[in-house]
Amino acid sequence: MSMIRLRWIATGALLLAPAPGAAQVGNSVAQQRVPILREYLDLLAIPNIASDTANIRRNADRLLQMMAKRGLSPRLLEADDVAVPPAVYGEWLVPGATRTFVIYAHYDGQPVTPSDWKSTQPFVPVLRTARLDRPGKLIPLPAEGAAIDPEWRIYARSASDDKLGVMAILAAVDALRAQGQRPAFNVKIFLEGEEEAGSPNLRSVLTKHAATLKSDGWVIVDGPAHPSGARQVVLGVRGDVNLDIVVHGPARPLHSGHYGNWAPNPAMMLSRLLASMKDENGRVTITGFYDDVAPLGRAERQAIAVVPSADAQLREDLGLATTEGGGRSLLDLIHEPSLNINGIRSADVGEKARNVIPTTASATLDLRLVKGNDHKRQVARVIEHIKRQGFTVLDREPTMEERRRFAKIATAIPQSGYNAERTELAHPLAQSVIAAVKGSGDAVVLPTLGGSLPLYLLSETLGAPSVTLSLANHDNNQHAEDENLRIGNLWGAIETLAAVMRMK
C-alpha cells in the first residue's frame, strides 16, 4: 500500500507523494491550504439541522456544486417523501476496477441552542488560535500562502460531526487528481442529510436506490479520533434510541407557598424515578438491562487490549475525580449498553425561577445498545421499570379522569432508534482499511465505537459490511455548544481518505 501524502503545487491543487512521516505533513504544507479552509467555512455557514427543510436543501445544492466541480456526476437520492433531507450521491468509476466501495459521511448536524455558544454563533464559523478554554484569540482566514498552525480550531456546528467527513472525502478526490492518480476501486460517495435526526428515512433511500449503491462494502467517516490523537478504525458502533419521559403533576401550575407540601411536585417525582435507574457506581438497575449483550470474540478482545488507555488524560482534561463503572475503563464500558440523561427540565431555575409547583417535569434518556440488544426490547425494559416504580405509563397526555385516578402518571414516548452493528476483524474490508490507515500514520482499531450510526441498515438492506473511520479531534464538543475542529485533524482526515481510496 502506498504511503500517500499531500502537498500543494503552486496553483493550489493538491499533490500526492510518498512522505517521510505523518508528523511532518501538517507544518510543511500548512501555508498552502487556505482554499480548502475557505470552501469548508462556506459550507459550515449553511445551517444544517435536519428539520430545517429549506436550509437542508441549500446544503444539498452546495454539495451538488462541490461534487460537480470535481467531476463526480452528482445527483440527489430522494426518499419517497421529498420533504425529507435527500442524500447526495457522487461517483468516481475506475475502468477495470474489480471492487466497489461506498464512502459515507453526513452533512446534517445536531440541533443547536445558540445562547449556549460562547465561541461564536453555530452557523457563523470562526477560526481561533487555540481551544476556547485556553489562551488564544479569534483570527480571520489567513491570506493564501500564510502559515496555518495545525492547533488552530474551527468553531461551528458540524465542524467535526460530520461535515469534516464530507470535506475530507472531496479534498481527497482533489488530492488524487492533482497527483494524476486514480482510486484503487470504484468510489461511490453517499452523503446523508438526517443522521442526527436518527436516519428515519435511510432504510427507504437505501432500498429505493439499491442498484445505484451496489458495492462490496461501506467506509463510514464519522466520529472522533482516540484521545491520544491516533485515528480510529472502528468495526462497529453502538445502537441508539431516545426515550422522552414527562411526569405529570397538578393539572395547572400552583403557588408553591399556598400548596407546597400538599400538591405532589412532578420535578421531585421525576428525580426519584431517574435516581432509581442507576446505582451510585453508574450501573443500570433496570431489570434485564444487560441480559442480551453478545460477548466479544478473542480477536476483538485482543484488539482492545492493545489500544492505549486514555482514561487518565481524559479525567484530567474533563476535571473528573471519579468515573462510573467502579474503576472499569472507558473502552471496556462502551462495549456495554448505556443509559444517559440527555436533559431534564421543569419550569425554570435561577433568576427565571418562580415560586411554583410545576405541572410537568421532563427528561430525555439516551440508550446506547451493543450487539445482541434490540432497541425496542431495551425501551420496553425501561418502561417496565417506570411502571414498577408505581407509575401509570401512557403514550399521550393523561385525561382529567386518569389524573384523578392514578397517583403517578408518566408519558413515555420512544423516538426512532436502531441496533448496533459490528463487522468481524477478519473481514477483508476491515483488513484492507486497517492496513491503509496504519500505513499513513498512528491508528488504533476498535471493535465498537461508543457513538452510533445506523450501520445495521446497510447489512439489512444491502447486505453490505462497513468499517468506520473516526478522525476528528476527541475534544471537539460534538453534539453540544462550541463544537470545533482542530485544523490538523482536517489535514489528517484528507490524507487518510486519500490513503483509503488507494487501498489494496
Added chain:
Amino acid sequence: MSMIRLRWIATGALLLAPAPGAAQVGNSVAQQRVPILREYLDLLAIPNIASDTANIRRNADRLLQMMAKRGLSPRLLEADDVAVPPAVYGEWLVPGATRTFVIYAHYDGQPVTPSDWKSTQPFVPVLRTARLDRPGKLIPLPAEGAAIDPEWRIYARSASDDKLGVMAILAAVDALRAQGQRPAFNVKIFLEGEEEAGSPNLRSVLTKHAATLKSDGWVIVDGPAHPSGARQVVLGVRGDVNLDIVVHGPARPLHSGHYGNWAPNPAMMLSRLLASMKDENGRVTITGFYDDVAPLGRAERQAIAVVPSADAQLREDLGLATTEGGGRSLLDLIHEPSLNINGIRSADVGEKARNVIPTTASATLDLRLVKGNDHKRQVARVIEHIKRQGFTVLDREPTMEERRRFAKIATAIPQSGYNAERTELAHPLAQSVIAAVKGSGDAVVLPTLGGSLPLYLLSETLGAPSVTLSLANHDNNQHAEDENLRIGNLWGAIETLAAVMRMK
C-alpha cells in the same frame, strides 16, 4: 360596623349604601363597571418585573397619576439606591381620627416565560368569558353599561398577584368618596415594587420613611381567597427563601455515545440529591428541618378547625389522586415548613434534546418557613444535607483543581429570604378587620397563609402588627403562566376594602 355596598351613580362614580346580600352585588351592578376595568387593563399592560427598571418606573408613574386623580397626595418612597423599584405612597388623612393604618399591596409581578402562556402574552391583558380550560372565548372590553358576567376572567401577569390589591384600594377610595363617606381612620397607602424579588430593599425603605409610615398597624392585600370562594383574613404568612443549586459534571459537554456510562452525568447526580430530600409521603428528610416550629395557640387551632375543608374540591379540580403528607389536610400542612422544587434544568429535552452528557444540572428550591424557623438556619440545614450526600459545596464555580479532586461538587447560593410573621388572634387590629370583613360577606380566618410576605420587617422596623386580606380567586395561576383574575373577585375586593376603611 356599616354594611358597605357598591353601586354606580349615573356619572360612573361609585355609590356606597347598605345592601341586602353579597351574592346580589355582582350581577346588579355589573353593567356599570367598565371604567374600572378599563383603568385596570391599562395598568396591567405595563410590564412589572422588579428587575425591569424602566418599566417599573412606568408603573410607579402611572400609580402616582392614579392616586393624584383621587386626591391622595402621592409621592415615591425611594430606597437609598434610586435604581431599585420605589414604593408608591398616598394618604387620606381624616381630621379627628384617632387611629392610623397603612394599607399595602405590591405592584410588581413574578418573572414571566411568555412562550408558556396559552391565553395571551403576559402584558397584553385580555378578557375571557371563562377559565382557559373551560369552554369560552376572548371578548373585547364591553361598552359602558353592558352586562359583565362575574365569571369572566382577566388574563395578565399580576391580574391577581397583586395589582388586584392596588386597584381594589384605589377603587374603594372612589367608592367612599362617591358615597360622601370618609374612612374611619387615617388611611396610608403603601404600594411596594419588588415584593416578588424578595423585597431586598424594603427594610431600608421602611427605616428611611418611618415617620411617614407611622401607624397602628398594616392591612396587607395579597393572596388568594379560600377555594370555597370565601375571602380570607390571614393573621400571618410563611417566611420564604430560595436556594439555587448547580451540580457539576464534566468540564465540557460530552457525546453521550462516546462517554456514556463512564463520565458522571450531573442530571443523574442532581436527581439523586433531590430524591434524598423528601420521602415518598413528601416528608422532608433533612435533619432538623421541623425542629424549630413554634406550636399554634389554642385560639389559632380553633380558628383552623372551623375553616371548611377544600381538599376534596381541590384534588378534583387539580386532578390529584393523592397528596403529600400521608392524608393530612392542606390547612394542617401549611403550618409546617416546606421544601418545593421550583424548577430543574439540564441541557434540553424532547425535540431540542441532544445526545450529550451535560456539564451542569440546576435546581431552584423554595423553602417556606413558619414561626420559629429562621431562614438562614433552614438554608444551612439544606446545605449540610447536600454535604452529607457526599458533595463538596461551594458558593461559586469549581476550579479545575477542585473538579479533579472532588467526585461530587455542588454550587449552592441562597437568595435573600425572610422569616414568618403572625399577629395574635386577640390583637385589636385582627379583631377589627375580622369584624369588618365578616360583616360584608363570607370569610374565613387563618392563623397563617401558605404564601409569603415580608411582614416580619413591619414588626422589626416599625413595631407594626399586620393582618392580610386574601381576595383573589384561588385558581388564579399566580406566579405561573396564564395568571388570571375572576372579575367577580375584583368587585368583591373593592367592596371588602371599602368595608375595612370604615372598620370600627
